[in-house]
Amino acid sequence: MTLESAILEVAILDVKPGQSKAFEADFEQAQAIISSMDGYLSHQIRRCIEVRSRYILLVQWRSLEAHTQGFRASESYQQWKALLHHYYDPFPTVEHYEPALF
Numbered sequence: 001m002t003l004e005s006a007i008l009e010v011a012i013l014d015v016k017p018g019q020s021k022a023f024e025a026d027f028e029q030a031q032a033i034i035s036s037m038d039g040y041l042s043h044q045i046r047r048c049i050e051v052r053s054r055y056i057l058l059v060q061w062r063s064l065e066a067h068t069q070g071f072r073a074s075e076s077y078q079q080w081k082a083l084l085h086h087y088y089d090p091f092p093t094v095e096h097y098e099p100a101l102f
Helices: 020-035 064-071 075-087
Strands: 005-015 041-048 055-063 094-097
Touching: 020 041, 020 075, 041 064, 055 064, 064 075, 064 094
Parallel strands: none
Antiparallel strands: 005 055, 005 094, 041 055
């Protein structure tokens, strides 16, 4: 499988004001969790220039199920959730993208 054929998870993360440094420190730990999951290929996180408390998380998965069933149904997801979910306001919408056919 190549990254070009992978499923791309996209999440816009709006972190509560004043909590960006703590979020970044906890994300440093959390990325070890997600990168150890079956079906995980790669990830990156970027900070928005215009809205400094906004981040975009991009995760490449082998399949949609690797994320929605494998990761989200795992005990590891509970650790991820405990580390990160309290930072978000509003809670992010997560979307999945497949390669375009052109």
